[in-house]
Amino acid sequence: MTGARVLFLSHTHLFGAFRVGSHHYARELARLGAEVVHLSTPISVAHRITGRVPKTVVDSVPRHPFRDDDGVTHIVPRTVLPRPWGAFRVARALTRAGIEARFDAVLIDQPLLWDDTVRGLSDTLVYRPTDLYPDGLKRALQERILASADAVVATSGAVLRDLGHLTLPSLVIENGVDLDAFTDATTDAETRPTVCVYVGALDARFDWQQVRTWATAHPDIRFTVAGPHAAPHTALPDNVELIGPVPYADLPRLLHGARVGLLPLSDDPSNEGRSPMKLYEYLAAGLAVVSRATPGIRADTEAGIHTYDSPETADAALTSALRRPSPNLAGRRAAENHTWAAKAGELATFLAGLAD
Incomplete structure (x- = not known):
């Protein structure tokens, strides 16, 4: 070029x-x-x-x-x-x-x-x-x-x-993914608190109800939601933290303080075509991932990508992700190809x- x-x-x-x-x-x-x-x-x-x-x-x-x-x-x-x-x-x-x-x-x-x-x-x-x-x-x-x-x-x-x-x-x-920006050299599992994090847009493509359901079922886990103009469509439990927009330069530090990256995609038709940038950013940062399944996001348990097809299977996907060793080193290796x-x-x- x-x-x-x-x-x-x-x-x-x-x-x-x-x-x-x-x-x-x-x-x-x-x-x-x-x-x-x-x-x-x-x-x-x-x-x-x-x-x-x-x-x-x-x-x-x-x-x-x-x-x-x-x-x-x-x-x-x-x-x-x-x-x-x-x-x-x-x-x-x-x-x-x-x-x-x-x-x-x-x-x-x-x-x-x-x-x-x-x-x-x-x-x-x-x-x-x-x-x-x-x-x-x-x-x-x-x-x-x-x-x-x-x-x-x-x-x-x-x-x-x-x-x-x-x-x-x-x-x-x-x-x-900008691999160098998100990779964390730390490999000590004890350094990762039990936190689930979402970073991104909080519009019609985001499923507030699913976050509420997860947080209600797991009151001992903190759920951090980062994004501008947060307007929950439902009351949220106390273990859900809305922190507003986070500058891109600060995202790696936020992700390195969590175990699981969330992609709670709603049933909005536009989600069928999305290629969420956060998928590989989560993996590069050493997180397991939980996402609603779409044509572009499929389960890959070896890499730590856990998906669900309905609200009834969402909790099992989250539970599986939480059981993975953290940081998710296999996910980091998968991100290296992207x-x-x-x-x-x-x-x-x-x-x-x-x-x-």
């Missing part, structure tokens, strides 16, 4: 509580020698007035292009109206930021960032869907992207299948093939 110019059009900026795949790919491609620009969904005046984007978050986001320590340039535009409404155009935003609006490859994962200037930014346009869009505006914009794209790189088989029959080159690369560096190498090879 040395000398290549790559643009990511992403749904999430770097300056909040979450790290997403485009952040990791941008870092790894920059380390491979590419010049990388990461432009994310604009923050609008409407977002600020309605409080959808809290003032503390707005204040933390640079108003001008920000070049991070890995050499990636991040742009978070400011607009009056939310996307896709208003006069915002990606090419214009890049020019205003002083960045040449021509790239060797453009990868877009945010349908709302599609506009009529995106196709002209590169001869290689890749759609990188990360979620299921069964209907609505994002589905319509996704169709427009597919009509113009040169290739697709999906985060799961379910997401790729949802796109229907494709004649474009396509690839599935599931989310990975590093972002390896996945970025696969992506770079795919992009090079498209350019030939």
Whole structure:
């Protein structure tokens, strides 16, 4: 990738509580020698007035292009109206930021960032869907992207299948892990308290009732839930701790203080296509994992991944995970096969093939 110019059009900026795949790919491609620009969904005046984007978050986001320590340039535009409404155009935003609006490859994962200037930014346009869009505006914009794209790189088989029959080159690369950030050299089982932890979004995809059921059945175990805008749909026992958003840099320390990582996915249809980044982050940090089974998450008891298909089998999955030696060294070894560096190498090879 040395000398290549790559643009990511992403749904999430770097300056909040979450790290997403485009952040990791941008870092790894920059380390491979590419010049990388990461432009994310604009923050609008409407977002600020309605409080959808809290003032503390707005204040933390640079108003001008920000070049991070890995050499990636991040742009978070400011607009009056939310996307896709208003006069915002990606090419214009890049020019205003002083960045040449021509790239060797453009990868877009945010349908709302599609506009009529995106196709002209590169001869290689890749759609990188990360979620299921069964209907609505994002589905319509996704169709427009597919009509113009040169290739697709999906985060799961379910997401790729949802796109229907494709004649474009396509690839599935599931989310990975920054292994060096999460691996803990400690191997003493006595250092891990009996804590179960969840880190991530707390929206309709999260099953509050399942957490309540687990905590009620195991009053001697502490359940820590980390994520922004926590709004439980049910009363929670005293052994459930809601700690709010945790900065990415602090996640390893939080995970190293637990035995089990939780993925209590609800029955929301969008969970069928998810490739949760926390799966391999939990494993790399030495945790056993308990998750609702999905097409992308299957039981692997050797690696310490325990799944359930219904509320009736969820407690057995948790009990099995709690019985595992801690830290979960087999899980760490499994995570070694899913590093972002390896996945970025696969992506770079795919992009090079498209350019030939």
